[in-house]
Amino acid sequence: MDRISAQLAFLTEADRLKSVNRATTLCDASRRENSAEHSWHIALYALTMAEHAIRPVNVGRVIQMLLLHDIVEIDAGDAPIHGAPDPEAQAALEQAAADRLFGLLPPDQRDTYRALWEEFEAAETDDAIFAKSIDRVQPVIANLETGGGSWIEYSVTTAQLETRVGSKVKRGAPAIWEALKLRIDRWFEANT
Amino acid sequence: MDRISAQLAFLTEADRLKSVNRATTLCDASRRENSAEHSWHIALYALTMAEHAIRPVNVGRVIQMLLLHDIVEIDAGDAPIHGAPDPEAQAALEQAAADRLFGLLPPDQRDTYRALWEEFEAAETDDAIFAKSIDRVQPVIANLETGGGSWIEYSVTTAQLETRVGSKVKRGAPAIWEALKLRIDRWFEANT
Numbered sequence: 001m002d003r004i005s006a007q008l009a010f011l012t013e014a015d016r017l018k019s020v021n022r023a024t025t026l027c028d029a030s031r032r033e034n035s036a037e038h039s040w041h042i043a044l045y046a047l048t049m050a051e052h053a054i055r056p057v058n059v060g061r062v063i064q065m066l067l068l069h070d071i072v073e074i075d076a077g078d079a080p081i082h083g084a085p086d087p088e089a090q091a092a093l094e095q096a097a098a099d100r101l102f103g104l105l106p107p108d109q110r111d112t113y114r115a116l117w118e119e120f121e122a123a124e125t126d127d128a129i130f131a132k133s134i135d136r137v138q139p140v141i142a143n144l145e146t147g148g149g150s151w152i153e154y155s156v157t158t159a160q161l162e163t164r165v166g167s168k169v170k171r172g173a174p175a176i177w178e179a180l181k182l183r184i185d186r187w188f189e190a191n192t
Numbered sequence: 193m194d195r196i197s198a199q200l201a202f203l204t205e206a207d208r209l210k211s212v213n214r215a216t217t218l219c220d221a222s223r224r225e226n227s228a229e230h231s232w233h234i235a236l237y238a239l240t241m242a243e244h245a246i247r248p249v250n251v252g253r254v255i256q257m258l259l260l261h262d263i264v265e266i267d268a269g270d271a272p273i274h275g276a277p278d279p280e281a282q283a284a285l286e287q288a289a290a291d292r293l294f295g296l297l298p299p300d301q302r303d304t305y306r307a308l309w310e311e312f313e314a315a316e317t318d319d320a321i322f323a324k325s326i327d328r329v330q331p332v333i334a335n336l337e338t339g340g341g342s343w344i345e346y347s348v349t350t351a352q353l354e355t356r357v358g359s360k361v362k363r364g365a366p367a368i369w370e371a372l373k374l375r376i377d378r379w380f381e382a383n384t
Contacts, residue, residue: 004371007240012333014236015219018229027207037210040232044206044259048199048301060252067236067255109240141204179196 003106010104013074020073023080023153024138027145035070035078038138042066046134052175053130065120065131068113072097081139081164082154094121133172136165140180144187158188195298202296205266212265215272215345216330219337227262227270230330234258238326244367245322257312257323260305264289273331273356274346286313325364328357332372336379350380 001009018036025032043066050059070078075097079085098117102110119125123132143149151161161184169177193201210228217224235258242251262270267289271277290309294302311317315324335341343353353376361369 002371004241004244004368008333008371011233011237011240011330012219012337015233015334015337018218018225018233019220019222026210027204028211030211033210034229036232037226037228040228040235040259041203041207041210043232043235043255045203047256047259048203048297049196052196060255063235063252063255063259064239067232067239105240138203141200142207145204145207176196179194179200 006104006106007109010101010109013101013104014071016074017071020070020078022078022139023082023150024142025146025149027142029146029149033142035073039067039070042135042138045138046131049134049137049173049176050130052173053126053133054172054174055126057127057130061116061127062131062134065116065128066135068117069120069131069135071101072117074101080150080154081136082150082156082160130172133169133176136168137173137176137180140165140169140184144183148187148191157192158184198296198298199301202293202301205293205296206263208266209263212262212270214270214331215274215342216334217338217341219334221338221341225334227265231259231262234327234330237330238323241326241329241365241368242322244365245318245325246364246366247318249319249322253308253319254323254326257308257320258327260309261312261323261327263293264309266293272342272346273328274342274348274352322364325361325368328360329365329368329372332357332361332376336375340379340383349384350376 017039018034020035021032022035022038023032043063046062046066047059050057050062072094076090076093079090098114102114102117105113119128120131123129139150143151150156166177166181169180209231210226212227213224214227214230235255238254238258239251242249242254264286268282268285271282290306294306294309297305311320312323315321331342335343342348358369358373361372
């Protein structure tokens with residue numbers, strides 16, 4: 001297959017990410033958010049808030065990771081933060097999804113995209129640590145905007161939120177977590 | 193307002209782009225596409241196909257433009273390529289939308305984002321010319337995948353497609369248009 005045809009095959013398959021729904025809703029609570037629009041939104045979060053990264057990041061690489069980070073969900077589905085999936089089974093599904101989906105691309109791009117996705121998942125480099133942080137920020141805002149959202153649905157406590165979300169946001173962007181924490185504490189005081 | 197609060201106010205308002213629907217549908221024709229998921233998809237198109245730009249581009253800047261390019265639609269709505277809106281009225285609406293929406297940001301970011309959006313709209317720099325090209329590619333694929341899509345809805349002819357889409361794709365990425373043209377001609381031969 002020629003190069004443009006392979007690229008278009010990948011991009012056409014990527015369209016299916018628009019039909020993968022997440023646990024969180026839009027800020028007006030009208031419907032669940034899908035993983036494609038979520039990916040756009042957190043890329044915009046990263047562009048706008050990169051100055052709050054704990055260490056300097058290459059925002060272009062962070063955005064590339066975030067554009068790609070959920071594509072495996074086309075085959076593996078979305079594992080909600082506050083759900084209780086089997087992490088090993090989920091990881092195996094995601095590896096198989098990465099093989100198939102990135103495998104649609106020309107080999108050089110397949111390897112580049114796979115490496116960016118693996119780097120994101122490993123969360124060890126400064127770019128990946130910040131990308132993972134920002135990925136956790138947007139659902140907090142969606143829950144605050146919708147009067148609790150998935151926190152109510154999954155009966156989340158502040159302690160769970162601190163472990164599952166706070167620790168990850170703080171690792172990459174402590175100033176952002178500090179700002180969110182004020183709003184979260186206010187919400188939990190008023191609602192629990 | 194502090195910096196993080198201003199950034200979050202902008203990012204929360206941006207959520208509404210997920211509720212702006214476009215003329216084209218998803219590739220499985222299940223529903224209309226919204227402008228937020230479209231923005232993700234064409235950022236991924238740009239990342240994947242930047243090598244076909246007519247002149248070398250800074251793909252990071254192209255992606256930034258594409259993440260921002262439709263945000264004005266939150267206030268101004270989407271003007272379909274094959275519809276017949278009043279271009280001057282639409283432009284005035286979009287300028288007012290840019291004032292309000294980018295105005296939510298801290299002043300330095302307001303000015304940076306506004307400049308990127310104006311550069312995209314003007315389509316004069318190499319980055320903007322390529323960004324505009326790639327923005328026209330994805331609806332062609334969606335129409336081909338759904339058996340005609342908005343071409344049927346708006347009774348589009350090959351001549352109109354050449355003027356409204358082809359000329360813009362060719363200007364920034366002639367090799368991509370050449371590949372699309374083969375598929376488009378095949379569709380029109382079989383269906384008109």
